[in-house]
Amino acid sequence: MNPDATDVPFVLLTRDALDRDDLIRRVAHPSAGAIVTFEGVVRDHARGRAVEFLEYEAYAEMAESRMRAIAEEAKTRWGTERIAIAHRFGRMAVGEISVIIVVASPHRAEAFDACRFIIDTLKTTVPIWKKEIGPDGAEWVEG
Amino acid sequence: MSDIPAITIRLRYFAALREAMGAENGTLTLPAGATIADARAAFAAQHPTAQPILERCVVARNRAFADDAVVLSDGDEVVFIPPMAGG
Numbered sequence: 001m002n003p004d005a006t007d008v009p010f011v012l013l014t015r016d017a018l019d020r021d022d023l024i025r026r027v028a029h030p031s032a033g034a035i036v037t038f039e040g041v042v043r044d045h046a047r048g049r050a051v052e053f054l055e056y057e058a059y060a061e062m063a064e065s066r067m068r069a070i071a072e073e074a075k076t077r078w079g080t081e082r083i084a085i086a087h088r089f090g091r092m093a094v095g096e097i098s099v100i101i102v103v104a105s106p107h108r109a110e111a112f113d114a115c116r117f118i119i120d121t122l123k124t125t126v127p128i129w130k131k132e133i134g135p136d137g138a139e140w141v142e143g
Numbered sequence: 144m145s146d147i148p149a150i151t152i153r154l155r156y157f158a159a160l161r162e163a164m165g166a167e168n169g170t171l172t173l174p175a176g177a178t179i180a181d182a183r184a185a186f187a188a189q190h191p192t193a194q195p196i197l198e199r200c201v202v203a204r205n206r207a208f209a210d211d212a213v214v215l216s217d218g219d220e221v222v223f224i225p226p227m228a229g230g
Contacts, residue, residue, distance in 0.1 A: 042230045044161070054185050056229075059222060063229075064207040087229060099230050119230055127203065128229030129158035140159045142199070142226040 007081040013064050014020040015090045022091045023102045027082035031105035036111040038119050040099035042092045046141070049093030056089040056098060062100035063087070074103070074118050087119060087128060097140040098130075148175035150217040152182060159173035159225045160200065163193045173215065180195065182221060200224050 010026045012018075024035060042054050071083040082104040092098055101118050105111040122128075123143075130141050154169045161167060171189075173181055178204050187194050200223040202209055215221065 057161075058229075059155070059157050059203070059206075060226070062203055062222070065206060123230040124227055126229045127224050129159065129225060130228045131158075138158055140225065141228040143228060 002110050007075075009068060009075065009083055010084040010086075011064055011067045012084075012086040013058055013060055013067070013070065014086070014088055015044065017098050018086050018088055018100050020097075020100055023084040023086055023100055026084050027102050029104060031106055032082060032121070033106050034108035035102060035113040036076045036108070036115040037105075038099075038101045038115050039097050040119070042094050042096050042098060044094045046132050047139040049132070049136050051094065051132045052135065053093055053133040054098065055091050055131040055133060055138075056087075057129045057131075058087070058089045060089075062127050067122065070118055070121050070125070073121075077078040077117070078105070078114040080105040080110050080114040083114070083118070085122070085127075087122075149173065150175055150177065150215060150219075152215055152217075152219045152221045154186070155220065155222050157170070158224065159196050160193060160223055163196055164190065171221075177215050177216065178211060179209055179213045179221070182215060183211070183223070186223070196225055197223055199226055 067085045080103050084102040087099045101115055103111045103115045132139050149172050151170050151172045155166045187197050203222045205220050
């Protein structure tokens with residue numbers, strides 16, 4: 001709980017492992033009765049093929065500004081003022097966390113809706129790419 | 144050539160396009176007044192092997208999405224963005 005939590009969305013793009021608790025601390029607030037967290041986790045298969053690693057690449061400067069713009073749009077549409085979006089890039093093994101989105105709001109409905117909107121929009125409009133690497137070879141994911 | 148005003152834009156390559164180009168950046172010289180569509184066509188003509196990827200790209204100019212009609216300026220940073228897949 002952080003009474004001084006800012007209502008400016010927190011955005012992070014990093015090579016390092018993501019810290020869920022730190023993100024929650026950044027958005028938690030006495031007025032927020034709901035905190036919704038989405039975590040994207042590297043999965044061991046895709047389209048019927050085994051996956052061992054994902055290699056994420058980012059156009060960092062633009063990705064950060066797009067993440068910020070998506071958070072601002074969610075804030076406008078749902079009034080959810082406390083949002084954190086963190087995305088990791090580089091190589092990740094199965095089970096590692098590639099993205100975390102945390103939305104805190106007075107009530108749960110808008111937090112769920114805003115969180116869903118953010119992850120769905122992020123996947124197709126933030127310049128981040130991932131390559132699936134498995135025993136059968138490597139392939140860039142499209143969409 | 145000297146009597147035709149020209150601009151040079153800076154290109155950065157990512158993901159599948161970076162691999163196809165074997166480089167992380169490049170430049171493209173175009174006639175003054177060239178648009179994003181002109182840049183795309185000139186790039187495709189110079190790098191035919193990148194054409195299949197280029198067809199699936201959207202374009203960013205100076206770190207914001209830009210449509211084909213946008214007129215470019217000397218020194219702009221242009222990125223052909225392959226299908227995105229964050230998350």
